[in-house]
Amino acid sequence: MSAPDHPHQIEIPESLRRQLADFRRHLWQVKIQEALAAGLIGLLVSFLLVYGLDRIWQTPGWARLLILLGGMSLFAGFAPYWLHRWVWKQRRETQLARLIAKRYPGLGDRLLGVIELQDQQGSADSLSPRLREAAMEAVAAETGRRKLEDALPPQKHRRWALAAMLLAAVSATAFTLTPRAGLNALQRWLLPLSNTERYTFTKLENPPSHRAVAFGEAFVVVLKLAADSEQRPSEASGRYGLQPAVTTTLDGNSYHFTFPGQQDPGVIVFRIGDLRHEMRIEPVQRPSTKAVRAVVTPPAYLGIAERSVDLNSGVLSVVEGGKLRIELEMNRPLESGSFGPTRSLALEEGGEETTHTPAAGDLTVSGGLASTPVLDVGAVPFEIPFTWKDRFGLEGDTGFRLRVEALKDAAPTCYLQGIDRQKVMLPEETIDFEVLAEDDFGVKAAGIEWSGQFTRPTDESPAKGELLLGEGAPEERRLLKAAAFSPAAFGISPQKITLRGFTEDHFPERARVYSEPVVLYVLTRDEHAQMLKNLFDRQITELEDLARRELGLLEENERLEKLDGSELQQDENRKRLEEQTREEAESERRMEELKQRMEQLMKDAARNGDIDKKTLQKMAESLKSMQELAEQDIPKVAEKLAESQEQSNTPEKSEQDVEQAVEQQKKVVEKMQEAIDKANDANRRFEAGTFVNRLKKAANEQNGIVASLKEAFERLLGLKTPALDPSDTRRLNENARQQMETAADVRWIQEDLGHYYARTKTESFKQIMDEMRGSGIDIGLENIRTRLADNHSYEAAEAAKKWADQLAAWAAKLEGDKDSGGGGGGSGGAPDAEDEDFEFMLRVMKMIQQEQDLRARTRVLEQLRRDQENQTEEPTGP
Structure with a gap:
């Protein structure tokens, strides 16, 4: 295995x-x-x-x-x-x-x-x-x-x-x-997203990135190199939008760019070495004023409240001693502003050199409003320059200046209106007029003042007084007050009166300002009658001239009457008719004026009271003829002459009109002659009456000398002329002057008596004339003047008294003869109906005049009462 x-x-x-x-x-x-x-x-x-x-x-x-x-x-x-x-x-x-x-x-x-x-x-x-x-x-x-x-x-x-x-x-x-x-x-x-500025070798010192410039005006941009700049380029350029570039060179440590005026916003790109800088430009209008006001405070003595004045014209007038504050309303908010230094304008206007303390300072700025502090106004005009800068750094117009006129509180003015510069009147008459007072800053009061002066020696005191007519309020620059003056209401005897209006303003310690004087001659009835006689003489002379003129016109019309109708319609004769028509119209105008003067003379004669009724009646008859001539007769002649020239007339019609004009004109000439005869008859009676008045006047003058000497006997008797007091010397000289004038008047009376007797053959007047010439009055009156020169006052008084009594006796004798019929006064039978009607009319006229005088004096007394009330209340005032 x-x-x-x-x-x-x-x-x-x-x-x-x-x-x-x-x-x-x-x-x-x-x-x-x-x-x-x-x-x-x-x-x-x-x-x-x-x-x-x-x-x-x-x-x-x-x-x-x-x-x-x-x-x-x-x-x-x-x-x-x-x-x-x-x-x-x-x-x-x-x-x-x-x-x-x-x-x-x-x-x-x-x-x-x-x-x-x-x-x-x-x-x-x-x-x-x-x-x-x-x-x-x-x-x-x-x-x-x-x-x-x-x-x-x-x-x-x-x-x-x-x-x-x-x-x-x-x-x-x-x-x-x-x-x-x-x-x-x-x-x-x-740090790419940081705000770290790019480093450049050329560095500027705080270069602006935005700038507002004046609309349409060239502007300069100055860029300054920073002290730590590593490069200093000799040239630099700047381009506004797509416009040509502007180049410049280094000047010291800065670059000066001058750009033309712009109207649209844009960007300037500057290139200086490696530096590229952008500046946004916004053209805007320079800051300007929408409204300029001045708050003016007048001096305290005027009592005028503070007021606001619009300065559209750039000139302000302020009374000397006042105060002012200038307020500027701008078109946009300001950053800062200043005024001054103020500059005197006195020398520029050729005035005297006057000290002026210049004032300067900053304006108080609040948004779009700016104001100066309170400025004092002295005695000279001055100019206030203003400068300001808005939040864009733009300055306003450097030429904006305000002129302040320093007004002096001028003296008021006073006028008398509705009255002649000279007037003759009786004591009981009243004159109505107006007092106009004006002042540049307000009238305080207005009234009238009078002072008298005797024209002959007397022991009376001349008249003197005043009357407050009204008081004005602050800023009442015109005060018009009605006034009435009657010598009798103020207890003024016949004498020469100087009447003046006066006014006062609020200026401290300023004296009254007076009007031009009005001279009133307050006459006695004798003097008044003599004045009327002189006026009547002039009216008669004027009536005689008119009669001669009318007679000449009648003669020319009679020549035209001889022509037939066809000849009258020729151009040459038409022109003669036109000329005659114009001349007749002129006669009508002059007769109307003469009638009005005679009517006034008749009223004055009726007011006098010492002129006899027969004289007034003759004057009235003459006046009636003048009235008819002015209102009816002469206009008819002119009317017929005008009708004869009409283009539509037939020759027969023209010839008829001329014949009628001649017939009417003959009646006019006859009536004029009748009026002259009546006037001369009245004048003779008037003249006879004036002899009495003239003798009485001479007697009164002698009595005045006696009274004046008696009042000063204690100081005059026993002294030679060089040892007299100056006032007594002046009294003696005035008496001597009056004595010389009276002696001259007496000589004229004697001469006039001779002429009157030659015309009238009135025995009473011849008798008085013979007595005067046989009395040696001329030598006696001259001796009185010599004694006055040597201060033989007692002897002069005795002699003056003697001749005063003699003159009065002659006047009484002549007056008695005139009243008994010596002056042409009729047969002594019962008065006819016409005389009774005239006498009734005369009494009615006098009653109306007396009523008018009474009402006028009542107005005068009412004025006097108000004046006394004002004077009583014045001490209790502040």
């Missing part, structure tokens, strides 16, 4: 095993070196690529990330793959045999067979151990004769290592030559 089979395993020869181990070790060394070299190459290439690209442009983060991933892929992807292929998959002997078979196919197959024999299992009969060992030895011997290194795959480790060393050397050189650029590139390579 045979022995059992046992498996028998034979190891490959040790020599062969060592050869395969050396082959494997050598293979692993080469491939591991190749894997490391490839990984280093990938990393170094990606780093150098980032370094190189950064020298050209701003490598974006995504590109750096791709480059880093590409470089890392060789190290993290290719190297493991390479190691897996050549190390992990070449660790067994069979794997090595197959690799050797690629170079030495026969040897490789035999090695593979030997290695498989080593692992075969079987019995000794089927697998002879010695045969297997012999085979292994034979393969090991053959292998020993071969150089297995030649069976290694192509070896790139040296080249790759050299490439890696070269790349490392390049990197080291870059770090050595440009350490900051290398470190920057390393940071940007390792």
Whole structure:
């Protein structure tokens, strides 16, 4: 029976095993070196690529990330793959045999067979151990004769290592030559998504990436080199969008680029050496004002509240001593703003040099609102310049200025309206007018003031007084008050009155301002009658002129009347008719004016009261004729003359119209002559009455001298003229002047009496004239003046009293004769109905005038009462 089979395993020869181990070790060394070299190459290439690209442009983060991933892929992807292929998959002997078979196919197959024999299992009969060992030895011997290194795959480790060393050397050189650029590139390579700025050899100091510029205006961009910039290029360029590039050179340490005005947003690309910088440009309108206001506070004494004023014109007027604050409303929020320094404008306008303290400071900015602090307004105009900057850094218009006019609080003005500059009146009359007071900042009060002056010596005191008409409120710049003035209501006797309006404003310690004076001559009834007589003389003269004019017109119309109808319609004669029509219209106008003056004269004569009724009646009859002439007769003549010129007239119609005009005009001339006769009759009676008034006036003047001297006897008697007080000397001189004027008036009375007697042959007037001439009054009055010059005041007073009594006696005698009929007053029988009607009308007229005077004086007294109430309340005011 045979022995059992046992498996028998034979190891490959040790020599062969060592050869395969050396082959494997050598293979692993080469491939591991190749894997490391490839990984280093990938990393170094990606780093150098980032370094190189950064020298050209701003490598974006995504590109750096791709480059880093590409470089890392060789190290993290290719190297493991390479190691897996050549190390992990070449660790067994069979794997090595197959690799050797690629170079030495026969040897490789035999090695593979030997290695498989080593692992075969079987019995000794089927697998002879010695045969297997012999085979292994034979393969090991053959292998020993071969150089297995030649069976290694192509070896790139040296080249790759050299490439890696070269790349490392390049990197080291870059770090050595440009350490900051290398470190920057390393940071940007390792951290591709970080915000690490690209390092450039040309470095700018805080270059802006965005800028707002003025819309449509050229702008300058200044880029400054940083202190640590390694390069300082001599030239630089900048391109706005697709526009031509702008080049500039290095100026000091900066580059100044000037770009044309832009209207659309864009990007400027600057290239300075290796630096590429982008700046986004946004054209915007400069910051400007939407509204400008001033908050003005007037001086406290004006009592005017603070107010806001719109400054659309750029000019503000503020009263001197006021305060103001300027408020600016902008079209967008501001960053900052300032004002000043203020500049005086007095010298520029030719004014006097006045001290002005410049003011300047920052504006208080709150979003789109800016305001100045409170500024004081002095005595001179000044200008406030403003500057501001918005959040974009844009400045506003540098020429924005506000002008402040420093207004002086001017004195008020006062006017009297509705009254003549001179007026003659009786004491009981009332004049109505208006007082207009105006002030630039408010009227405080307005009223009237009067002062009197006697025109002849008297012991009375001249009138003096005032009346407050009203008080104004703050900012009431115009105060119009109605006023009424009646001498009788204020107890003013006949004298010369100077009437003025006055006004006051709120300016401290400023005196009253007065209007132009109005001179009122308050007359006695005798003086008033004499004035009316003079006016009546002028009206009669005017009426006589009109009568002569109308007679001349009648003569020309009579010449035209002699022409037949066809001749009247000729152009030449038509022009004569037109001229006659115009002249007649002029006569109508003048007669209307004369009628109105006569009506006023009649009213004044009726008011006088001392003019006799017969004179007034004659005046009224003359006035009635004038009224009829102005309203009826003369217009009819003009109407007929106008009708004669109508184009549609037949020759017969024109001839008839001229005849009717002539007939009517003859009546006009006759009525004018009648009016003249009536006026002359009234004037003679008027003149006779004025002799009485003139004698009374002379007597009153003498009595005034006596009263004036008596009042000063205690100071005058016993002294020579040089020793007198100046006021008494002035009194004597005034009396002497008045005495000289009275003596002249008396001489004129005597001469006028002679002329009157020559015209009227009235014996009473001749008798008075003879008595005056025989009394030696002229010499007596002159002696009084001489005594006054020598201060013989007592003797002068006695003589003046004597002649005053004599003048009054002559006046009384003449007045008695006139009342008894000596002045042409009728036969003494019973009055007729016409006289009674006129007397009734005269009484009614006087009653109406008295009623009007009473109402007017009531208004005056009401004004006086209000003025006294205001004066009573004033001390209790603040």
